[in-house]
Amino acid sequence: MPELPEVETVMRGLAPAMQGAVIARADVNRPDLRWPFPPQMAQRLAGQQVLQLRRRSKYILADLASGESLLVHLGMSGRMLVSGDPLGQFVHEHPAAEKHDHVVLHMDNGARITFNDPRRFGAMDLMETATASQHKLLSVLGPEPLGNDFHEAHLIAAFEGRNTPVKSALLDQRLVAGLGNIYVCEALYRAGIHPARKAGRIAKTRVASLVPIIRDVLSEAIKAGGSSLRDFRQADGELGYFQHSFDVYGREGESCRNPDCGAPIQRIVQSGRSSFYCRQCQR
DNA sequence: CTAGCAACCTGTCTGC
DNA sequence: TGCAGACAGGTTGCTA
Numbered sequence: 001m002p003e004l005p006e007v008e009t010v011m012r013g014l015a016p017a018m019q020g021a022v023i024a025r026a027d028v029n030r031p032d033l034r035w036p037f038p039p040q041m042a043q044r045l046a047g048q049q050v051l052q053l054r055r056r057s058k059y060i061l062a063d064l065a066s067g068e069s070l071l072v073h074l075g076m077s078g079r080m081l082v083s084g085d086p087l088g089q090f091v092h093e094h095p096a097a098e099k100h101d102h103v104v105l106h107m108d109n110g111a112r113i114t115f116n117d118p119r120r121f122g123a124m125d126l127m128e129t130a131t132a133s134q135h136k137l138l139s140v141l142g143p144e145p146l147g148n149d150f151h152e153a154h155l156i157a158a159f160e161g162r163n164t165p166v167k168s169a170l171l172d173q174r175l176v177a178g179l180g181n182i183y184v185c186e187a188l189y190r191a192g193i194h195p196a197r198k199a200g201r202i203a204k205t206r207v208a209s210l211v212p213i214i215r216d217v218l219s220e221a222i223k224a225g226g227s228s229l230r231d232f233r234q235a236d237g238e239l240g241y242f243q244h245s246f247d248v249y250g251r252e253g254e255s256c257r258n259p260d261c262g263a264p265i266q267r268i269v270q271s272g273r274s275s276f277y278c279r280q281c282q283r
Numbered sequence: 284c285t286a287g288c289a290a291c292c293t294g295t296c297t298g299c
Numbered sequence: 300t301g302c303a304g305a306c307a308g309g310t311t312g313c314t315a
Contacts, residue, residue, distance in 0.1 A: 002308060034291070034310085058309080076309055077293075100293085119292045121309060137310090164286065173310080180308055229308065249308095271287060274306085 002074045004145065004178030005221035005242065007058045010080050013235025017082045017111035018050045018062065027104040033117060034075065038126045044068060045105070045126075057141050057177035061132060069129040071137070075121030081114045082235045141177040145214050150176055152208035159199040159207055166202060167195035167270050170210075179214070182227060182249045185276045187214045189248045194282040195275040196268070220245065248276040256281060 002010065026045040028037060038044070048064040055061070060080075062070040072080070083094045094112055103124065105113040115122070127135050142158070143149035158175040159166070169175055170184040179187075188195050190213045193206060221227060226240030229250070234240060243250075247257050252267040256278040263280040 006308075076307070118294065121292070182308060
C-alpha cells in the first residue's frame with residue numbers, strides 16, 4: 001500500500017510519541033506477518049528506549065538503546081496508529097482492539113502504537129543497528145530518490161540496455177528505492193513518457209528529466225501527508241490528501257488534465273499491475 | 284543475467 | 300441475498 005511519501009508521513013507521526021520514549025511492553029499477537037517475527041521479539045523490545053526513528057525506502061527503522069534496530073514494513077495494508085499521547089497531539093482515547101491488530105507497543109509516556117495489517121504483507125525484524133544496511137532487505141535497495149545519490153547519471157546508467165518497460169524499471173527497488181505504482185504513474189505522466197516504452201530506448205535527456213520530476217512528485221505528496229486510498233491513515237488517524245492531486249492514477253476514462261488535450265485517461269495492465277496514462281501526452 | 288508471473292493474504296466492490 | 304470474479308498502495312522467488 002504505502003509508498004515512500006506515506007511511509008515518511010507515518011514515521012513523522014510516530015516520532016513525537018516514540019523518540020526518546022521507552023517501550024514499556026510489546027504485545028505480539030501472532031507469530032508472523034509475511035515472515036516469522038525474530039526470536040524473542042517482545043522481550044527484545046521491552047524496556048528499550050527508542051533513540052531515533054528513520055526511514056529507508058519504504059522501511060521504518062527504530063534504533064534502540066540495546067544496539068538493535070526494529071525494522072517495520074507496512075506491506076500493502078499495514079497501518080501504525082498512535083493513541084493516548086500524553087501531549088494530546090494524537091487520538092487521546094485508546095481505541096478498542098480491532099481485528100488484525102498484530103503488534104502493540106506500549107510506551108512509557110502513555111502513548112500506544114498499534115500495528116494493524118489485514119493482508120499481512122507487512123514485516124518486522126530486529127537487527128544490529130551497526131550493520132543494518134547489510135540486512136537482507138536493505139542491502140539490495142537502490143538510492144533514495146530524495147537523496148544525493150539519485151541523479152541523472154545514475155538513472156541513465158540504470159536504464160542503459162534494459163529491455164523492460166520503464167514502468168517496471170521504476171518499480172524495481174534496486175534501481176531507485178521507494179517508488180510504487182501510484183508515483184511511477186504520476187511521474188511518467190509529468191515526464192510525458194509512455195509506461196510501456198522500453199527503459200533502454202528512451203533518450204537520455206528524457207530519462208534525466210525524470211529525476212527532478214520524481215523528486216517533485218514525492219516531495220509534494222509528503223507535503224500533503226501522503227495519499228489516502230481505502231485504508232491509509234497517518235499515524236494520528238488523519239487522512240492524507242495527495243490523492244486529490246493525481247493526474248492519472250485511478251482516473252481511467254476521465255479527461256487528461258492538460259488543457260490542450262482532454263483525452264480520456266487509459267488503463268493497461270503491466271506485469272499484473274495497473275498503469276494509468278494519457279495516450280496523447282505520453283509517448 | 285533478465286523478464287514475466289504466481290504466490291503470499293484479506294477486504295471490498297461489481298455484475299449476474 | 301448470494302456468489303464468483305476482479306482488483307488493491309508490495310515484494311519474493313520461481314520458471315523460462
